[in-house]
Amino acid sequence: MSLDLMPRTQTKFFGAVDYDTDSVFHFPSGLPGFEDHRDFVFLHVPHSEPLMFLQSLSSRNLCFVLLPILVADPHYRLNLTPEELFELELPAGREPLIGEDILCATLICVAQGEVPTANLMAPVVVNLQKHIGMQVIHGDSGYTHQHPLLFEEPVLSCS
């Protein structure tokens, strides 16, 4: 019996983590501000749903925290341009299905003492088949880059 060893990487939040190569995505242009980071892995972290962790494979110190876009905004509508479909190697002429053709997630920002925000203007989109990703920037979409995540805080029981 052969023992397939999973590759391992150092992560920002979870120490050394074994990962599945199916979870690795190549970002040909990186992300704005982090153009040198081209390869990322979505970490599988038990009991952390729906949060997602996009860890850079070139630096342990870079790990984005994301939410599935439909968790941040259940009515979110993604309209990829023909150029974006091309860059993601997705078929032209039809919008890809979230969860089937693509994964679409939003970067979360937590400024101290403030409500966390989600960047709905520029979601991260990955082609699930080709394992290519990019951050699409839709400045004219009507979505903000600082969408407040106003979920109810759990009620603390006082007895």
Added chain:
Amino acid sequence: MWRRPGESLVVGESIEIEVIEARPNRVKLGVVAPESVSIVRKETRIIRDENVTAAWSIDHSAIASLLRRFPH
């Protein structure tokens, strides 16, 4: 300032912006500038700053606080 396709404007001594094509709701611009000058769409600059904040703003306690917000 009004410009037609094929016309340009000049910023300082070394930057030239030309209107290449004008459509009802968008225009195609050409920019000639020194290599040291970065040219990006304004929203790309905004997203770059937001990405940098997102990358460095989250620590373990922020993750714990986020997880408390979501039933799972």
